[in-house]
Amino acid sequence: MTLFNTLLLREWLQYKRAWLGLVLVPILVLLALVPFSQVDGIDVPSPEPVALIAGLLTVALVLTLAMAVSGYQLLGLARRDQQDRSIEFWSSLPGSHAASLGAPIVAHGVLMPAVAVLLGVAGGVVVGSAMAFKEFGLSALQQTQWAALFQATLWLSLRLVVGVVLASLWIAPIALALMAASAWLRRWGAPLLVIGVGAFLKIYKDEPIAQTLKQLLKTQMEGVASAWVQSGTRLIVESNGDGRLDMQDFFDMLFRFPDFARDGLPQVLHAALHPQFFGGLALAGVCFWLLVLQRKRSL
Numbered sequence: 001m002t003l004f005n006t007l008l009l010r011e012w013l014q015y016k017r018a019w020l021g022l023v024l025v026p027i028l029v030l031l032a033l034v035p036f037s038q039v040d041g042i043d044v045p046s047p048e049p050v051a052l053i054a055g056l057l058t059v060a061l062v063l064t065l066a067m068a069v070s071g072y073q074l075l076g077l078a079r080r081d082q083q084d085r086s087i088e089f090w091s092s093l094p095g096s097h098a099a100s101l102g103a104p105i106v107a108h109g110v111l112m113p114a115v116a117v118l119l120g121v122a123g124g125v126v127v128g129s130a131m132a133f134k135e136f137g138l139s140a141l142q143q144t145q146w147a148a149l150f151q152a153t154l155w156l157s158l159r160l161v162v163g164v165v166l167a168s169l170w171i172a173p174i175a176l177a178l179m180a181a182s183a184w185l186r187r188w189g190a191p192l193l194v195i196g197v198g199a200f201l202k203i204y205k206d207e208p209i210a211q212t213l214k215q216l217l218k219t220q221m222e223g224v225a226s227a228w229v230q231s232g233t234r235l236i237v238e239s240n241g242d243g244r245l246d247m248q249d250f251f252d253m254l255f256r257f258p259d260f261a262r263d264g265l266p267q268v269l270h271a272a273l274h275p276q277f278f279g280g281l282a283l284a285g286v287c288f289w290l291l292v293l294q295r296k297r298s299l
Contacts, residue, residue: 062120
């Protein structure tokens with residue numbers, strides 16, 4: 001475990017500036033745009049909706065960037081140590097190839113997006129408060145329902161972190177398959193795998209095996225979506241006919257959100273009990289074994 005922690009520390013030391021920039025740059029850009037922004041198209045008589053919308057936009061931007069960078073970095077991890085020739089050093093340590101591969105995958109695929117989400121939520125609070133201050137001034141902020149916003153923010157953070165972890169596990173077989181292809185076939189591995197699967201599904205689209213593969217991929221991606229989206233009570237706020245936001249609906253939504261998120265956690269966890277979820281993890285394990293095997297053969 002000590003070696004695994006050391007390998008995680010290596011990822012932090014190597015990528016900390018990029019990771020911090022990934023979170024801080026969009027937040028600072030949005031803060032810089034606050035003086036030039038305005039609420040248009042709807043009459044909002046209270047600062048809470050403005051703060052919430054600005055905060056959610058910030059979180060969405062940070063989360064999107066984090067997931068995109070995570071996927072890009074994972075594809076480059078397959079042969080990173082071989083390319084920079086540090087594999088000899090890491091292999092000389094009293095550890096396994098599995099740990100040397102597993103730590104970067106965990107760091108880039110799970111920990112970085114999860115922490116980015118939490119920092120994005122914190123940044124969203126700052127951006128939302130700044131936007132509300134710009135629209136309504138300091139006196140209105142003093143009357144804001146901060147307790148309700150704070151509770152909703154805590155549950156949103158928990159819900160998003162759980163979503164990141166589950167989405168990472170659902171996407172793991174696809175990501176590790178692409179990584180294994182990159183490890184064995186180098187830079188052309190992932191594109192060849194994508195093109196090969198796409199061509200197979202296109203050419204043999206009427207064959208049972210192609211239809212089965214297509215359904216498996218569809219179910220896997222639906223699993224990724226289920227990590228983020230939950231069914232049940234919908235939280236919708238509509239405007240009145242005169243374009244004025246219905247504040248009663250808004251505050252009803254705001255105060256119900258913690259219960260909504262709390263009730264949704266068992267739902268998304270139950271969705272992970274799907275047989276294909278465990279089948280996908282088994283396939284991910286096979287792909288990880290292929291990565292370890294290729295790493296051993298490269299020495």
